[in-house]
């Protein structure tokens with residue numbers, strides 16, 4: 533059984549949990565989501581993890597009481613081959629973990645580099661990453677949440693082909709210093725790199741969990757099953 537941890541500090545964490553559920557369904561994989569809230573929640577039984585987007589400063593502050601980020605970084609150093617997906621603020625944390633921790637991705641990142649919130653935008657992103665196909669034609673209905681909110685319906689056949697552009701959602705997004713990229717470029721917004729892969733760490737400056745395209749979440753599951761083979 534694949535176990536994926538999601539850092540529940542702040543930001544779009546529930547959306548990531550939902551996205552993993554969808555991706556697992558699309559791949560016929562059995563996945564358990566482990567919501568990480570304190571350092572002791574993360575251990576050797578976690579096969580991969582997600583650092584969601586939100587506000588990296590807030591995440592660092594929220595982490596202080598239960599030392600979750602320290603625990604996550606320790607886990608990442610201990611298991612360097614286990615895949616991590618960092619989105620937006622999560623990408624900032626991978627590039628700049630702080631606490632004297634060596635960065636996990638070899639690229640400089642500038643926070644809020646597109647400007648203020650009203651300069652947030654959506655745009656198609658070209659991706660070059662091996663992502664397993666969605667094998668399902670239908671979609672699943674997720675259960676209502678504790679507020680009785682019904683999750684957004686997922687589009688049928690969402691991006692079945694690897695060649696399709698990815699719907700990039702950029703919310704007060706960071707930008708990679710383009711000259712500083714010393715790892716694989718896997719997502720491009722026109723000429724600008726907006727996603728990088730450094731070993732097992734995938735860092736995106738946008739929010740795939742806010743779309744119905746589960747390619748990056750399928751990538752994460754696939755990396756884990758590959759590691760465990």
Ligand code: GLN
Pocket residue numbers: 584585586587588589619620621622624643644703704705706
């Ligand atoms: N602006 C946020 C930060 O600096 C990142 C934005 C996001 O994750 N959507 O942490």
